Amino acid sequence: MTSKEAIAALRAQLRGELIDPEHPGYDEARRVYNAMIDRYPRLIARCANVADVIASVNFARENELLLAVRSGGHNGGGLGTCDNGLVIDLSRMKGIRVDATARSVRVEGGCTWGDVDHATHAFGLACPSGIISTTGVGGLSLGGGTGYLSRRFGLTIDSLLGADMVLADGSLVTVGPDENADLYWAIRGGGGNFGVVTSFLFRLHPVKTVIAGPTVWPIERTADVLRWYREFLPAQPREMYGFFTLFEIPPIPLFPDALHGNKMCGVVWCYSGPREKAEAAFAPVRAFGPPAHHVTLELPYPALQSFFDPLYPTGHQWYWRGDFVDELSDQAIAQHALHGQVPTPQSTMHLYPIDGAVHDVPPGDTPFSYRKSKWSQVIVGVDPDPAKKALVADWCKRYHDALHPHGAGGAYVNFMMDEGQERVQATYRDSYQRLVAIKRNVDPDNLFRVNQNIRP
Ligand SMILES: Cc1cc2nc3c(=O)[nH]c(=O)nc-3n(C[C@H](O)[C@H](O)[C@H](O)COP(=O)(O)OP(=O)(O)OC[C@H]3O[C@@H](n4cnc5c(N)ncnc54)[C@H](O)[C@@H]3O)c2cc1C
Numbered sequence: 001m002t003s004k005e006a007i008a009a010l011r012a013q014l015r016g017e018l019i020d021p022e023h024p025g026y027d028e029a030r031r032v033y034n035a036m037i038d039r040y041p042r043l044i045a046r047c048a049n050v051a052d053v054i055a056s057v058n059f060a061r062e063n064e065l066l067l068a069v070r071s072g073g074h075n076g077g078g079l080g081t082c083d084n085g086l087v088i089d090l091s092r093m094k095g096i097r098v099d100a101t102a103r104s105v106r107v108e109g110g111c112t113w114g115d116v117d118h119a120t121h122a123f124g125l126a127c128p129s130g131i132i133s134t135t136g137v138g139g140l141s142l143g144g145g146t147g148y149l150s151r152r153f154g155l156t157i158d159s160l161l162g163a164d165m166v167l168a169d170g171s172l173v174t175v176g177p178d179e180n181a182d183l184y185w186a187i188r189g190g191g192g193n194f195g196v197v198t199s200f201l202f203r204l205h206p207v208k209t210v211i212a213g214p215t216v217w218p219i220e221r222t223a224d225v226l227r228w229y230r231e232f233l234p235a236q237p238r239e240m241y242g243f244f245t246l247f248e249i250p251p252i253p254l255f256p257d258a259l260h261g262n263k264m265c266g267v268v269w270c271y272s273g274p275r276e277k278a279e280a281a282f283a284p285v286r287a288f289g290p291p292a293h294h295v296t297l298e299l300p301y302p303a304l305q306s307f308f309d310p311l312y313p314t315g316h317q318w319y320w321r322g323d324f325v326d327e328l329s330d331q332a333i334a335q336h337a338l339h340g341q342v343p344t345p346q347s348t349m350h351l352y353p354i355d356g357a358v359h360d361v362p363p364g365d366t367p368f369s370y371r372k373s374k375w376s377q378v379i380v381g382v383d384p385d386p387a388k389k390a391l392v393a394d395w396c397k398r399y400h401d402a403l404h405p406h407g408a409g410g411a412y413v414n415f416m417m418d419e420g421q422e423r424v425q426a427t428y429r430d431s432y433q434r435l436v437a438i439k440r441n442v443d444p445d446n447l448f449r450v451n452q453n454i455r456p
Pocket of ligand 1: 033068069070071072073074075076078079080081090109129130131132134135136137138139140141142143144145146147191192193195196197198312414415450451452
């Protein structure tokens with residue numbers, strides 16, 4: 001049991017806040033994005049700086065407290081919090097410094113991707129990330145990071161130049177290609193297993209505006225559209241990106257009123273090439289089908305990044321399952337056609353392309369082991385109503401059970417719930433033993449274990 005004196009001493013040491021169950025902000029502070037996760041930490045250290053992180057890591061180790069680390073709190077399995085332990089909440093650590101000349105950005109561990117996009121867009125630069133701007137930089141980057149710019153510039157980790165991190169013994173280290181290279185390798189996909197990353201250094205790319213929008217077809221055409229999509233997209237230049245989705249049309253002006261509430265299949269595009277070539281790039285898309293609706297708009301990149309944020313506010317019930325997919329077989333397509341009717345308006349299935357520049361990096365260069373897969377698939381059951389928990393979870397599991405035999409074996413580590421050690425090992429494949437060896441070196445007692453755990 002942690003003594004009152006020890007807690008008071010930690011509180012006195014922090015520039016940030018130490019929140020306990022008696023604190024009026026405790027309920028707000030313990031909440032994470034997925035409302036299915038309802039945990040009661042003993043303490044939440046809302047760190048203001050690196051010194052606070054060091055003090056908190058030392059406190060957890062010395063007092064044998066379970067330790068969770070939170071950046072954006074978006075993790076589906078709730079790995080940004082824990083019961084009865086200490087949560088290091090990085091959300092106050094939002095420092096960002098763009099170096100426009102070097103085309104890089106230094107980002108503190110509590111930033112969301114919206115924070116980063118806002119800062120870099122002012123210079124006409126962007127870092128590849130995900131598709132929702134409220135997602136934390138920490139969790140997304142440490143797992144890999146796939147999104148609208150993946151085909152062109154690779155995963156988020158392929159733009160990671162280095163990081164500062166606090167290890168289990170409380171020491172601060174800088175990692176990069178020439179410094180602590182093993183740790184630099186491990187954090188590019190190995191999750192939060194190795195320490196608290198207090199800041200990331202990313203390479204930036206020249207992206208200002210993009211031409212983006214959805215094309216949708218009736219759900220009965222799912223099999224035809226998927227057969228077309230699996231051939232079409234990989235043959236396109238890397239500037240062309242489009243994730244396939246099965247979903248219900250939301251009641252927003254982007255779609256005609258007549259389609260609102262219809263279950264459909266579609267592709268959400270992001271073309272980041274020269275404007276004058278966009279018309280030709282989209283010509284085959286408009287011709288296929290023909291679609292029920294096709295619209296593209298020229299948007300500032302941060303506007304696309306935050307486009308779907310209002311549809312997915314914090315506090316909904318989330319249940320998801322992922323798989324990497326090498327080839328979309330006819331059998332897999334038949335299962336999508338069978339199971340892809342979403343049970344609630346926000347539930348969806350996405351196939352994120354991970355070909356193009358993602359394939360340029362050899363599989364062993366980072367722990368992200370599915371460099372030859374073409375897609376990262378996720379089935380997501382979502383609803384605001386807690387009474388629909390079982391409905392969305394059951395649909396997700398049933399759909400996943402049908403698709404999993406057609407996948408590549410593992411899943412993107414950031415699309416996993418609590419699915420057991422076998423699934424974690426299947427995700428890292430040949431990289432797993434190297435990750436274990438590094439973990440033994442820096443965290444032999446597994447202080448950092450509230451994650452998809454690499455067991456020392
Ligand atoms: C709406 C939504 C959309 C998404 N879209 C995408 C997408 O387009 N592409 C994609 O790749 N993923 C996507 N994801 C998945 C996302 O990458 C994961 O949920 C990820 O874990 C979220 O990161 P976070 O920092 O917000 O999470 P948190 O819950 O804060 O943390 C997740 C895990 O990372 C660890 N961690 C976080 N920060 C640090 C740090 N600084 N140091 C050490 N460990 C840390 C935590 O300990 C925990 O284990 C999406 C998720 C949601 C909910």
